[in-house]
Amino acid sequence: MTSAATTTGTKSSGLSNKQRNLLSKVMVTGVAFLILLLFLAPLGYMFTTAIKSDTQMSDPNAPPFWPHSKVTFNYNGQELEILQVPMPNGSTQELAALQKTRTQTTFIDPQNPEAGEFVWEGNWRTLEAVYVPDAQWQNFQKAWTDLNFPLLFRNTLIIAIFGTFGAVASSVFVAYGFARFDFKGKNVLFTILIATIVLPIQATLVPTFILFSTIGWTNTFLPLIVPHYFANAYNVFLLRQYFLQIPRDLDEAAAIDGANPLRIFWSVILPQSVPALTAVILFHFFFAWNDFFAPLIYLVSKPELWPLSVGLQKFNALYGRQPNLIQAGALITLALPVVIFFLAQRVFMRGIVFSGVEK
Amino acid sequence: MAVKDQSSAAAAAPAAAVKPGRRAQTKQQEQTRWGLLFISPWIIGFLVFQLLPILATLVFSFTNYNPVQPENVQFIGAQNYVTMLTDSKVWKSLQVTITYALIAIPASFLFGLLLASLVNSIFLVGTGGFRTLFYATSMIPVVAAGVIWAGVANTQTGWINLFLSALGVANPPDWLNSTVWIYPLLVMIGLWGLGNLMLTLLAGMQGVPTEMYEAAMIDGAGGMRRFRSITIPLITPVIFYNLTLMIIGAFKYFDLAYVLKNGTGGPENATLFYALNFYKNSFEYNLMGYGSALAWVLFLITLALTAILFWSQSRWVYYAGDKRR
Secondary structure, three states, X not given: OHHHHHHHHHOOOOOOHHHHHHHHHHHHHHHHHHHHHHHHHHHHHHHHHHOOOHHHHOOOOOOOOOOEEEOEEEEOOEEEEEEEEEOOOOOEEEEEEEEEOOOEEEEEOOOOHHHOOEEEEOOHHHOOEOEEXXXXXXXXXXXHHHOOHHHHHHHHHHHHHHHHHHHHHHHHHHHHHHHHOOOOOHHHXXXXXXXXXXXXXXXXXXXXXXXXXXXXXXOOOHHHHHHHHHOOHHHHHHHHHHHHOOOHHHHHHHHHOOOOHHHHHHHHHHHHHHHHHHHHHHHHHXXXXXXXXXXXXXXXXXXXXXXXXXXXXXXXHHOOOOHHHHHHHHHHHHHHHHHHHHHHHHHHHXXXXXXXXXO | OHHHHHHHHHHHHHHHHOOOOHHHHHHHHXXXXXXXXXXXXXXXXXXXXXXXXXXXXXXXXXXXXOOOOHHHOOEOOOHHHHXXXXXXXXXXXXXXXHHHXXXXXXXXXXXXXXXXXXXXXXXXOOHHHHHHHHXXXXXXXXXXXXXXXXXXXXXXXXXXXXXXXXXXXXXXXXXXXXXXXXXXXXXXXXHOOOHHHHHHHHHHHXXXXXXXXXXXXXXOOOHHHHHHHHXXXXXXXXXXHXXXXXXXXXXXXXXXXXXXXXXXXXXXXXXXXXXXXXXXXXXXXXOHHHHHHHHHHXXXXXXXXXXXXXXXXXXXXOOHHHOOO
């Protein structure tokens, strides 16, 4: 884009460098803004849908974007719908429909109910209703209880926290082993470790499932937690790269003081690796929050153990008629990871680059 | 790469300094002992959760194992593999997977390059904010993303078709129920997860020495020319890495297909991805022997594709200083 922007300016005649620069800035930023707008538009859909009423969702004539509801008028204890009625003099007036039939409708004027009823000839269905903006904030509360979010959050957090602990603790050990010790076959083992990145989970799933079901672990959290206690390629790779950048002088100084490798690891390496550790913790936490396939396999017949991912999918499949609650549920589901991301974005994005580029 | 080399050099240096002989030998033994101790969690995990299960999958693939009646298990030779050859669902799932990959991968790279170039541009005002926001959608859990886009693609209330109608499109597609339009929809949802691609491409672009651009400008190379002849070749390692993950990813593609169509594989099997077909056979129809055969073929496919990609590397991937993995 740098390039595209400069070419716009090169051949134009009368512009000064400064003007060209400004023009490029406006164009590039404008394009980026437009793309961003399209990119984030589905979130706008999610949010506005989440606060729409059920009636608006099923009303094709309702305003499509912002939540609205029909204006009604309370007349002698009856909620009357207000319609836009064409008057004989050519204007339209907003009147409350008292009795609706296909050929004629009885209206009263909400501004002046004492004026009494009057009749309009024609099908009331051809008349447009009157809408006012009206956000249904209580939909979030409804989604919260209907999807049983407290339970889903509890399950997701258990899986995420215990899994993250194991994944990080084990990966830190393994990465230290690969980064600081020299032994026969190390390079072969490291290559195998990296190669496991492309190994599809499906290739190992059937025997693993049979194993877990034999020892009674299906329909428990264990298959979603325990396998992460044995390190994984992404984490080890990132941490090892990071450890390699820590100068060896410090370990050696500690070694001369009589510290064994475990002690060096604990008091020299780990304290200097906080950014890498944070990145790895975040990666696994998000992975666990996101994971759908494994919980579907191991917990599908145990709704009380479902994490958010499975709970939201099942709700979506069963309650397709309530898109507003589904979108409210989606918003609740994505809120925590997105907020954590915004808070920790720098360390997180650096971690991505670190594990993806520095190969 | 550079870092990796440095490690062995650094490790070799103190060892060489010590006189060869008994002391060096015990030092070496100690290194091995500690090294293996530290990596042992991975070795155990690799054996228990990867190597042995892969071999077990191969064994199961020659049986008719069914978890409902495990006692009736029998070896049936290569029967499962023969069945696969004539199973129209298998061929359909391969077709679906490849179709998706052929659309999604080029689209992802085009869009990823566009985003990376934008946030790399010196003319972009508010670079940090744009980068964060373009990345943020990658943090949305995949099920939530599927649910949101299923709504956005709804023919009545979804914003895509409202937008298309506003533009004057007479019959906007029924994205979720069309055997054709479901693919662009899946690709669009996939673009929401491009954060990692964008960031790694961006880092690659930032690693290109500015002198190269300056030299090319003196030679009169225009913007597109510089992008094609300098930027792209120099970021081929990043492209290679992401391409490998994406191709393998297509064969593992499951979550969104499952969420959008509730695991039915519809419309008319248009979302019956290879991994979904594997899931249905193994865990819905309980044909775990057959599922194992499907899994082993998947394993062989990924192995072959990875091998081809690595072999092709020398032809198009540029490594500065010509250092290879």
